[in-house]
Amino acid sequence: MPKTSSCENDPDNCLTQCIHPAAIRAVRAALPARSLLAELAEFYKLFGDGTRLRILAALSIAELCVCDLSTLLDMKQPAVSHQLRTLKQARIVKARREGKVIYYSLTDEHIRHVLRVGMEHLGEQYETTEAL
Template identity: 50%
Template sequence: MAGKSVSAERCDCEVIHEDVVNSVRTKMPEEETLYDLAELFKVFGDSTRIRILWALDEAEMCVCDIAYLLNMTQSAISHQLRVLKQAKLVRNRKEGKVVYYSLDDEHVRMIFDQGLVHINEDR
């Protein structure tokens, strides 16, 4: 509580550029916003889901199509589609027994493209 113990409990250092830190702190978005952002990228952070999204960007497909395309179990695909739907990245349409999935966000492709730019940068 007194003198130098400004640095709280977590940070075990002494020298701090407090002006910089305070300046940055005021510019940071809300904690919750950054948390939501991380949650969104977590969804992109799996190659199965990336492949599904990429495929759906090309054409609307049913669960079975996707499973066949990616050579994976129908169950595995279905589970992942649920994740993607919760993240509001895909929508579905029912036609008899068959459920067709498609992209629900035109920004997905832009985000992917930006990611590709980064990947291709360092080669």
């Protein structure tokens, strides 16, 4: 017979019972809302692409225009523009127009901080890049 019959059962998971109902209740109470975590995932997702990360790393060093970025990163201009659009919509970068040229930069120091924390995780063996 089941050890704990008083918890929500889902025959797709554990056949007869959930194993630690107390733990589940505790975690459920403290777990951030699903919608909040979804929003957070969308944020992290933007850092989860090599191209975008190279753009962000470059912008963390200096303000750059689209042309500079595409030369620097050896990318087609439309590809850079598309990524910048995504990053701008997410308020990760901001744009500043000067004549025909548009300069992009990180919106705030917080973005730089996120990059730094990730770099640190890759391990001290990489000797954290001074750029970030």
